[in-house]
Amino acid sequence: MAETITADDVVELSSMYLLRWEEPQQAHILLYPEGVVKLNETGAEILKYCDGTRTAEKIITELNELYTTDVSKSVYKFLEVSYVKGWIRIKS
Amino acid sequence: MSKDGSELNPDSSELTLDGLGIPMWLTLEMTYRCPLQCPWCSNPLDFDKFKNELSTEEWKKVLVDGRKMGALQLGFTGGEPMLRDDIEELVAYAEDLGYYTNLITSGVGLTPERLQALKDAGLKQIQLSVQAASKDLSLKLVGVDVFDQKMEVFEDIKSQGFPMVLNIPICKQNIGETRQMLEMAERLEVEYIEFANVQYYNWALLNREEFLPSIEELRAAEEVVKEFRDRLGNKMQIYFVIPDYYEDRPKACMNGWGAIHLTIGPDGAALPCQEARVIKGLEFPNVRDNPLDWIWNESPVFNAYRGDSWMKDPCKSCDEKENDHGGCRCQAYLLTGDAANTDPVCSKSPMHDVIESCVSNIASPHRVEKPLVFRKKGAITTDFLDV
Ligand SMILES: C[S@@+](CC[C@H](N)C(=O)[O-])C[C@H]1O[C@@H](n2cnc3c(N)ncnc32)[C@H](O)[C@@H]1O
Ligand code: SF4
Ligand code: SF4
Numbered sequence: 249m250a251e252t253i254t255a256d257d258v259v260e261l262s263s264m265y266l267l268r269w270e271e272p273q274q275a276h277i278l279l280y281p282e283g284v285v286k287l288n289e290t291g292a293e294i295l296k297y298c299d300g301t302r303t304a305e306k307i308i309t310e311l312n313e314l315y316t317t318d319v320s321k322s323v324y325k326f327l328e329v330s331y332v333k334g335w336i337r338i339k340s
Numbered sequence: 341m342s343k344d345g346s347e348l349n350p351d352s353s354e355l356t357l358d359g360l361g362i363p364m365w366l367t368l369e370m371t372y373r374c375p376l377q378c379p380w381c382s383n384p385l386d387f388d389k390f391k392n393e394l395s396t397e398e399w400k401k402v403l404v405d406g407r408k409m410g411a412l413q414l415g416f417t418g419g420e421p422m423l424r425d426d427i428e429e430l431v432a433y434a435e436d437l438g439y440y441t442n443l444i445t446s447g448v449g450l451t452p453e454r455l456q457a458l459k460d461a462g463l464k465q466i467q468l469s470v471q472a473a474s475k476d477l478s479l480k481l482v483g484v485d486v487f488d489q490k491m492e493v494f495e496d497i498k499s500q501g502f503p504m505v506l507n508i509p510i511c512k513q514n515i516g517e518t519r520q521m522l523e524m525a526e527r528l529e530v531e532y533i534e535f536a537n538v539q540y541y542n543w544a545l546l547n548r549e550e551f552l553p554s555i556e557e558l559r560a561a562e563e564v565v566k567e568f569r570d571r572l573g574n575k576m577q578i579y580f581v582i583p584d585y586y587e588d589r590p591k592a593c594m595n596g597w598g599a600i601h602l603t604i605g606p607d608g609a610a611l612p613c614q615e616a617r618v619i620k621g622l623e624f625p626n627v628r629d630n631p632l633d634w635i636w637n638e639s640p641v642f643n644a645y646r647g648d649s650w651m652k653d654p655c656k657s658c659d660e661k662e663n664d665h666g667g668c669r670c671q672a673y674l675l676t677g678d679a680a681n682t683d684p685v686c687s688k689s690p691m692h693d694v695i696e697s698c699v700s701n702i703a704s705p706h707r708v709e710k711p712l713v714f715r716k717k718g719a720i721t722t723d724f725l726d727v
Contacts, residue, residue, distance in 0.1 A: 264503035272410030279440040281465035281503050284364055284412055334574050
């Protein structure tokens with residue numbers, strides 16, 4: 249298994265993960281076996297783009313267009329962390 | 341769902357789990373009946389006295405009320421939850437309500453048919469407990485011959501495509517099989533393996549001296565774990581920590597009392613954690629008598645050790661109280677006699693010596709070995725205890 253994500257990798261949420269909006273928490277929540285993580289707005293935004301159709305590069309470019317500042321570094325960092333934690337995987 | 345906080349994704353620092361006062365974690369102890377006799381079982385010593393189990397309809401009401409309050413993670417546990425014939429129905433009901441459903445089972449009674457029905461009901465994941473990597477040791481540890489059945493269930497769960505957690509309660513008797521258990525998990529492509537240190541309440545506390553591994557045994561197992569972690573990367577997550585008895589700070593038990601966890605016992609008692617009944621003098625509210633939101637928000641029991649206003653010194657004036665909330669209330673009660681005391685695992689506790697003496701006892705060459713007390717009716721008498 250690759251150690252990290254490269255620009256051409258198509259990424260998706262791992263199969264046992266569920267991302268959704270929770271009214272009582274007023275936040276996006278990532279649910280998985282034995283775990284709950286409350287995401288901040290940008291984190292949730294990034295994970296929504298991990299839908300199995302976009303490459304890491306495409307996700308970064310598209311998100312960059314949404315923001316006024318250059319977010320590529322932080323988006324890439326978040327993808328890397330999500331990958332290491334097993335939240336997202338590379339689509340084969 | 342263990343008491344050591346393992347389910348809480350400890351390294352999610354910037355994305356922390358702030359419960360906002362919501363019982364995000366709902367655990368249903370469907371029954372205390374169980375065909376196994378694990379001598380570390382965390383169930384009450386008088387488990388056989390709980391005959392008046394909630395009905396299917398009563399459990400459904402708990403599910404509706406819990407979800408209204410924002411509960412997300414749902415665990416069906418016990419005893420052996422598969423001894424109830426309504427698990428499938430309740431899983432389907434819970435999935436409809438929007439819970440993330442987890443089944444926590446020894447695997448006994450989990451036939452391929454029931455697995456299929458659970459899959460159809462939408463069950464998200466299964467936590468299977470395995471006590472040994474060999475038939476022989478398994479029999480010695482759980483008192484009944486269920487190893488082959490467990491291994492079949494293990495393969496069935498995988499072939500049904502369920503994500504699974506393998507839970508291995510670690511003690512002196514099975515720590516030597518750490519490598520074999522990891523190999524087994526790797527072979528069956530388990531996503532997550534949790535080496536759960538036996539926590540010393542109820543049956544486990546009776547057997548503590550026989551169970552607590554030496555620090556050398558633990559370090560050796562840790563080395564094996566490290567080797568697998570390095571080789572498998574994020575293909576398999578391995579949870580392993582050194583038991584709190586060898587640490588000088590306590591675990592952040594349940595993320596704090598009444599913070600995110602709500603457990604409902606077979607009899608409908610609402611508990612801040614599965615062990616809370618060990619603390620005498622607390623009148624646990626019951627879902628049969630009280631609304632769930634009152635229980636969580638208002639009841640004296642859930643407020644007893646919530647936040648930090650109940651604390652005494654050294655916790656009260658300690659700058660680490662945000663980290664560990666003073667440790668485990670049940671452990672403080674059982675080992676120091678007062679649940680509001682500092683968990684004696686903490687080196688700042690004036691009663692820390694109860695931990696140190698236990699550790700030195702087990703290391704003593706003069707220690708007399710005792711037979712294990714198995715969890716079964718009549719194994720001990722609770723008649724003279726106010727349990
Ligand atoms: C009490 S059991 C109930 C469900 C089912 N009978 C089973 O064994 O999986 C729930 C989980 O707690 C673990 N467990 C039991 N006693 C424990 C203890 N004293 N310390 C840590 N984990 C324990 C079991 O291995 C199991 O994974
Ligand atoms: S820990 Fe063992 S004895 Fe206790 S409920 Fe689970 S399988 Fe039964
Ligand atoms: S004194 Fe209390 S709050 Fe401070 S580290 Fe020890 S247990 Fe935690």
